[in-house]
Amino acid sequence: MRKNSIAWLITMPPMSYCCEWKFFSLYHDCEMIAARLGVTARAVRYHKLAYENYEIECEGCENCMKTRRPK
Numbered sequence: 001m002r003k004n005s006i007a008w009l010i011t012m013p014p015m016s017y018c019c020e021w022k023f024f025s026l027y028h029d030c031e032m033i034a035a036r037l038g039v040t041a042r043a044v045r046y047h048k049l050a051y052e053n054y055e056i057e058c059e060g061c062e063n064c065m066k067t068r069r070p071k
Helices: 006-011 020-026 030-037 041-052
Strands: none
Touching: 006 020, 006 030, 006 041, 020 041, 030 041
């Protein structure tokens, strides 16, 4: 994973999501995501499109959030 890429920004601290799939399954507003990550809305739309087209999948990481239950 390339440093400072959108995937890197999502999975590294302080955000620390397990993968892009989980992040995009929770958040839908491209403008808000872009502001939070400090990237362009266009870049976020590109990644969201990959998520919506099932090109980004749950990676089943050791710290996978998919199986966690909300408190």
